[in-house]
Amino acid sequence: MLEVRDLHKRFGPIHAVRGVSFKVERGEVLGFLGPNGAGKSTTMRMITGFLPPSAGTALVNGHDIVGDTLAAKREIGYLPENSPVYGEMTVLQFLRFVAEVRGFKGVARDARVEHAITQCHLEQVRLQAIETLSKGYKQRTGLAQAILHDPAVLIMDEPTDGLDPNQKQVVRAMIREMALQKVIVLSTHILEEVDAICARVIVIAHGQIVANGTPAELKARSPSGRLEDVFHTLTLGDEPVRKVG
Amino acid sequence: MTCFSGPAWAVYKREVRAYITSPVAYVFMVVFLVLTAFLTFSVSNFYENNQADLRSFFMWHPWVYLILVPAAAMRLWAEERRTGTIELLLTLPITLNQAILGKFFAAWTFLAAALALTFPIVITTCYLGAPDGGAIVGGYLGSLLLSGAYLAVGMLTSAMTRNQVISFVLSVVIGFFLLIAGWPPVTGMLAHWAPLWLVDGVAAFSFMAHFDSLQRGVLDLRDLAYFASVIVFMLFTAHVVLENRRAA
Ligand SMILES: Nc1ncnc2c1ncn2[C@@H]1O[C@H](COP(=O)(O)OP(=O)(O)O)[C@@H](O)[C@H]1O
Ligand SMILES: [Mg+2]
Numbered sequence: 252m253l254e255v256r257d258l259h260k261r262f263g264p265i266h267a268v269r270g271v272s273f274k275v276e277r278g279e280v281l282g283f284l285g286p287n288g289a290g291k292s293t294t295m296r297m298i299t300g301f302l303p304p305s306a307g308t309a310l311v312n313g314h315d316i317v318g319d320t321l322a323a324k325r326e327i328g329y330l331p332e333n334s335p336v337y338g339e340m341t342v343l344q345f346l347r348f349v350a351e352v353r354g355f356k357g358v359a360r361d362a363r364v365e366h367a368i369t370q371c372h373l374e375q376v377r378l379q380a381i382e383t384l385s386k387g388y389k390q391r392t393g394l395a396q397a398i399l400h401d402p403a404v405l406i407m408d409e410p411t412d413g414l415d416p417n418q419k420q421v422v423r424a425m426i427r428e429m430a431l432q433k434v435i436v437l438s439t440h441i442l443e444e445v446d447a448i449c450a451r452v453i454v455i456a457h458g459q460i461v462a463n464g465t466p467a468e469l470k471a472r473s474p475s476g477r478l479e480d481v482f483h484t485l486t487l488g489d490e491p492v493r494k495v496g
Numbered sequence: 497m498t499c500f501s502g503p504a505w506a507v508y509k510r511e512v513r514a515y516i517t518s519p520v521a522y523v524f525m526v527v528f529l530v531l532t533a534f535l536t537f538s539v540s541n542f543y544e545n546n547q548a549d550l551r552s553f554f555m556w557h558p559w560v561y562l563i564l565v566p567a568a569a570m571r572l573w574a575e576e577r578r579t580g581t582i583e584l585l586l587t588l589p590i591t592l593n594q595a596i597l598g599k600f601f602a603a604w605t606f607l608a609a610a611l612a613l614t615f616p617i618v619i620t621t622c623y624l625g626a627p628d629g630g631a632i633v634g635g636y637l638g639s640l641l642l643s644g645a646y647l648a649v650g651m652l653t654s655a656m657t658r659n660q661v662i663s664f665v666l667s668v669v670i671g672f673f674l675l676i677a678g679w680p681p682v683t684g685m686l687a688h689w690a691p692l693w694l695v696d697g698v699a700a701f702s703f704m705a706h707f708d709s710l711q712r713g714v715l716d717l718r719d720l721a722y723f724a725s726v727i728v729f730m731l732f733t734a735h736v737v738l739e740n741r742r743a744a
């Protein structure tokens with residue numbers, strides 16, 4: 252289970268995240284929806300222990316990310332935005348490295364790595380340097396790294412960003428496959444993605460949660476029943492929205 | 497401090513591999529060996545000195561390291577920042593200390609390997625005469641510690657920026673000050689107007705004096721403690737920088 256409690260982040264004068272709180276249960280895929288600059292990445296970076304919160308905290312399977320950082324990090328798999336990876340390493344070397352940092356040795360390490368390679372369909376590129384891979388394979392390598400230790404909580408920052416439609420389908424199918432056993436939080440600014448995989452949606456704008464519900468509930472908020480319209484109204488606030496078409 | 501195990505060891509192995517699989521490492525090794533050989537044999541006239549010792553070899557190390565160690569260290573954190581892998585690394589269950597130590601000892605191992613490749617000069621000296629074994633051991637130990645101190649400076653500047661060139665320049669500048677603070681022409685100039693205690697105090701901060709006594713074969717605990725404290729201080733500062741400026 253993941254419980255986020257009143258997270259705040261200030262970068263000097265910028266108050267990027269202003270009191271974000273929510274809970275996600277096992278088996279639930281939570282979509283983090285919001286325009287660019289809304290504070291999605293910053294919130295995820297605090298939940299995963301990369302950035303210290305200015306205030307508030309998150310409980311990851313009961314472990315406090317601020318007070319008991321290492322224990323909380325062990326429960327999390329994280330795919331950062333743009334899926335950063337060590338380009339000069341091969342897929343196999345990279346996954347072994349992550350497995351070792353996570354405390355797996357010898358046979359256990361190799362079993363974990365092989366399982367992740369199979370799950371993310373990386374067999375063909377296992378010995379290839381990551382920098383030579385296509386964007387889709389790169390993203391899946393990042394995903395393999397995140398799920399290798401079978402984490403209870405999986406956090407993905409724009410996991411399908413920059414992929415072509417086919418690659419998007421593959422990644423979404425993988426996420427759906429894992430959904431039952433895990434807490435999954437993924438951020439996106441693609442509305443169709445929410446419909447495709449999320450059981451629940453949190454809309455975030457200017458660092459604050461402006462809506463929290465199932466995709467169906469959100470759609471019901473607009474007379475047109477379209478997620479786009481709800482999204483525009485919620486994230487643009489009082490600014491006049493010009494209807495196109 | 498955390499012990500050097502598990503995650504730190506994994507980082508160590510990854511970084512060592514990153515060095516030996518990159519062409520830059522071989523360029524570094526070759527430049528280091530050619531430069532020290534050139535300075536020792538051509539500039540210092542190693543053969544014409546008619547002295548079977550390695551003074552003319554070790555005396556150049558502070559200057560060669562001044563340029564080469566920042567080049568070897570600049571990628572350590574700057575590259576992680578530039579490519580965003582720092583976010584991956586620091587969200588794994590690893591403490592910042594473990595990450596810093598893993599990287600530091602990996603780079604130091606690389607520098608030690610470059611230094612070890614200079615061993616033919618020891619054989620040459622032994623062939624030419626009967627050198628002072630203590631001075632040779634002291635010289636190599638001093639050189640290793642010196643490279644560690646430069647490396648710790650490079651690690652700090654690398655932690656400060658995502659730009660490797662900036663890290664390199666900053667680190668050369670800091671290294672240069674630590675070096676010349678005890679260089680006779682500088683201390684001599686200072687002695688014209690400054691009181692003696694100040695001259696000595698400035699000189700005591702310098703790499704030069706501590707490296708000098710080591711290469712004479714004098715194993716003084718104070719010199720070892722000096723290099724150890726420079727390394728610890730620089731790594732500690734790097735820790736503070738990384739703790740406070742992660743996303744920048
Ligand atoms: N390291 C940082 N320093 C200063 N401002 C930042 C930093 N990271 C993010 N911000 C600011 O915080 C806000 C939220 O950014 P972010 O969380 O990346 O948004 P999103 O992921 O929703 O696009 C933006 O205004 C961004 O400029
Ligand atoms: Mg983002």
